[in-house]
Amino acid sequence: MTDLKTRLTDRISRHGPMTLAEYMTECLLHPTLGYYTRRDPLGRAGDFITAPEISQMFGELIGLWLAQVWLDQGAPSEAILLELGPGRGTLMADTLRATRGVPGFPAAMRPHLVEASPHLRDVQRRTLSGHDPVFHDTLDTVPEVPVFAIANEFFDALPIRQFQRADGPLWHERVVGLDGGVLSIGLAPPAPLAMLAHRLDDTEPGMIVETCTPAEAIAGELGRRIADHGGAALIVDYGEEESIGDTFQAVAGHKTVDPFAEPGMADLTAHVAFGPLARAARPAKASATVPQGVFLEHLGITARAQALARHMQGPSLDQHVAAHRRLTHPEEMGHLFKVLALFPDGAAMPPGFSART
Numbered sequence: 264m265t266d267l268k269t270r271l272t273d274r275i276s277r278h279g280p281m282t283l284a285e286y287m288t289e290c291l292l293h294p295t296l297g298y299y300t301r302r303d304p305l306g307r308a309g310d311f312i313t314a315p316e317i318s319q320m321f322g323e324l325i326g327l328w329l330a331q332v333w334l335d336q337g338a339p340s341e342a343i344l345l346e347l348g349p350g351r352g353t354l355m356a357d358t359l360r361a362t363r364g365v366p367g368f369p370a371a372m373r374p375h376l377v378e379a380s381p382h383l384r385d386v387q388r389r390t391l392s393g394h395d396p397v398f399h400d401t402l403d404t405v406p407e408v409p410v411f412a413i414a415n416e417f418f419d420a421l422p423i424r425q426f427q428r429a430d431g432p433l434w435h436e437r438v439v440g441l442d443g444g445v446l447s448i449g450l451a452p453p454a455p456l457a458m459l460a461h462r463l464d465d466t467e468p469g470m471i472v473e474t475c476t477p478a479e480a481i482a483g484e485l486g487r488r489i490a491d492h493g494g495a496a497l498i499v500d501y502g503e504e505e506s507i508g509d510t511f512q513a514v515a516g517h518k519t520v521d522p523f524a525e526p527g528m529a530d531l532t533a534h535v536a537f538g539p540l541a542r543a544a545r546p547a548k549a550s551a552t553v554p555q556g557v558f559l560e561h562l563g564i565t566a567r568a569q570a571l572a573r574h575m576q577g578p579s580l581d582q583h584v585a586a587h588r589r590l591t592h593p594e595e596m597g598h599l600f601k602v603l604a605l606f607p608d609g610a611a612m613p614p615g616f617s618a619r620t
């Protein structure tokens with residue numbers, strides 16, 4: 264079978280350069296050769312570790328957050344629990360366990376999962392055996408009821424495009440082409456771009472900005488559902504308020520690698536711009552974007568960590584203390600990772616958040 268590198272090289276030599284979004288989509292989700300479709304990339308033996316894989320505390324606190332927001336909205340009985348990009352299903356499993364005691368909470372119902380990878384669906388089915396999850400390719404098939412949704416490190420996997428400011432109001436798209444037959448990034452001819460008109464004031468020639476249309480479409484659909492039916496969404500990822508600079512990166516074996524060296528063999532991501540997601544979600548309300556460390560402290564992670572520590576000693580205690588630090592410390596995940604909540608206009612501000620100014 265031809266490898267993905269050969270296929271992409273052939274395609275570019277025949278049809279010309281492709282956008283970074285096209286390249287990311289092929290590398291991550293090609294039906295047989297894509298990074299996520301082929302295998303389980305998560306965990307110590309895989310390429311990267313996510314917060315729910317670091318400690319059960321993450322999923323427990325998020326589960327209690329979801330239950331509290333559900334209670335604050337009058338405990339709607341038709342509601343469903345939804346996760347976008349559930350990885351191994353660990354976050355959902357911890358959420359369901361932590362909320363077992365909340366009478367009537369959707370935990371009693373089947374979780375709904377939006378997942379593109381058949382391989383990871385199998386892993387999620389195993390992790391959530393007994394809960395019989397309902398799978399969706401996209402949000403389109405999710406029932407029109409109040410949805411209480413979580414997405415951790417999902418939006419960073421969605422395909423971005425990059426643009427480099429040229430002179431005046433013009434932009435070069437950064438595209439994937441061939442340099443001596445080798446996949447590499449190049450600049451398309453400069454053109455004016457209506458979708459970047461609002462970035463002319465805060466950029467100068469030479470600067471790079473990123474756009475992620477699929478992320479805005481998904482935030483828009485979540486916002487539309489929340490405004491129509493109630494519900495809420497919690498989006499957790501690395502990123503900042505507005506995109507600035509080149510944040511496209513490839514990770515394999517817990518190390519940063521060249522994103523063009525071995526297509527389909529590395530995780531490709533970009534930082535999430537939270538401001539555009541908050542704007543796309545209107546008419547639903549968006550909270551301020553809060554650093555993950557601050558958010559988890561507000562939800563009581565330190566008290567939970569102390570309670571769990573009472574039953575631990577030796578290496579497992581050391582590991583637990585390190586996990587707490589890793590999730591919350593500003594030099595680890597505490598500051599780079601941010602959290603954004605979407606909720607209905609008129610509903611209470613969700614726990615751990617302040618108003619967007």
Ligand code: SAH
Pocket residue numbers: 299305313314315316347348349350351354377378379380383400414415416417420421
């Ligand atoms: N939330 C998990 C996994 C993060 S990895 C955790 O925190 O551990 C990203 C997840 O999103 C994987 O499950 C991947 O298969 C899924 N994914 C990536 N792009 C997707 C897309 N376009 N549609 C649906 N799922 C996608």
